[in-house]
Amino acid sequence: MLLFVISSCQTEQPTIKYKSVKEIAAKEAAVVTAHPLASEAGLKILQQGGNAVDAAITVQFALAVVYPVAGNIGGGGFMVYSGEEGDMTLDYRETAPSQATEKMYLDDKGEVISRLSLDGHLAAGVPGTVQGMWQAYEKLSKLKDWEALLQPAVDLASGFPISSQQAGLLNHFKIMFDTINGRPTPFTKETPWKEGDLLVQSDLKQTLIRIQKLGAKGFYEGKTADLIVQEMQKGGGLISKQDLADYKAIWRDPISMRYKGHELISMAPPSSGGIALSQLLNSVEPYDLSKYKPLSTEAVHLMTEAERWVYADRAEHLGDSDFYPVPTSNLTDSSYVASRMNGIQMDKARISEDVKAGSFEESEQTTHYSIVDADGNAVSITTTLNAEYGSKTVVQGAGFILNNEMDDFSSRPGVPNLYGLLGSDANKIEAGKRMLSSMTPTIVKKAGKPYIVVGTPGGSTIITSVFQTIVNIIDFDMSALDAVSTPRFHHQWQPDRISYEQGFAARADTSALSKMGHTLRKRSPIGRVEVIIVDKDGLQAAADPRGDDSASGY
């Protein structure tokens, strides 16, 4: 558990205390995020009568300050909303700059130039976060006080004490920050960071004040836009004034699905999350998973075999539907899903090489937060810079980090991206297009009302972690904290293996799975799931124990 008390006499800063709370029971409202200070900021807005969207806006900007590894104003994300205004989703994913081209990361021989889509200025897409928050505010805010919603972030930018995980990450990436920026940044210092050190972000504070005063124009026009374009010119990046002025977030219909009597809504393309989750749940629905134990050989095998074909489809068919005809209804059709599960044996693994994408006649770091307000409105948001600290490019004078989301495009068919994901024409780079995502912010409804609010970071593992958490709650009847804490496993078609985290092997029978033909490999922790369950007794909120994540509520 984290506990910081910085007294004002030592630091000349206001006293900032925080501790990480992993599980709460609340009567009215709850918020779970990757950082205790962001959860507390969101909670205060809810207590002041703000709705879930108001709290989400406050959390998004607070995370941009206190969780710079993934919280952002230089990145993008997706919001799923269910409440008084209906069901809707907002796509504030980054776009490829207008100068971007299909072959921009290839050398003369057509080979991918290592890390060009990941490190530095050329890796950045046009950020969507501030437009996303602004459009969400205009449509759904109850408080109607933008300035007040941003104030916690402005205050926190004066300085907050970092956790030991944060100190470790900042130290780990110091050389990259130095190399890419060629000057000191707020994220680097001469001596190593340690727990409790204050992270002071004065330029970011001024940027936030401009956004606070001018709304989205405080980012996409004027001084902030000038600073972004100047930064691009220094490092060969492509984002132009026009790209910034043109950026719009897009309201999209959710992907709706049913699972064992529940109705779910999740994100449509340019995220693959909603379609893939629908395919996964639909694949296992005919099976009575509840007769198996969680992490039993049968449950792991079945879920893995579904994951194998779903990721093969993702590689072939998914991309930004504004640029490519994604066959959504074919992919989520129940007889198609049944045909893809056909032939699966309960005692034998399939081989990924034998599993191709279906065909049709026509055709650690991201962050998630879940919020439910006192009126039962729910918001599920996953937002990202892509890799840890994105492209590591800090906009000089503006104090924020730019994403490296361009790597989520397929730089060349058959060449895996950072997460080992393959892609095709559907996800090739085109000017103005949005790169394919795995982010899967999801709301499960029961009797028409939000029941589970869930999501996670984790690159390609996002979809399977959301899948596993939903199965843990619905099929295995777990509490929110158990659902989040249970060890996770993941298969993504290629590479052909089940990757699993600490704790899995102690509970699952890895030798039985190997005998069936599965290859297994242990890896680092998978995801940071934040979940709220709304049931008849109130709200259960659980923050992932794998990080500093924290739940608040009242």
Ligand code: DON
């Ligand atoms: O949109 C996506 O799918 C990725 N950019 C998400 C990256 C991510 O989750 C990294 N976190 N571990």
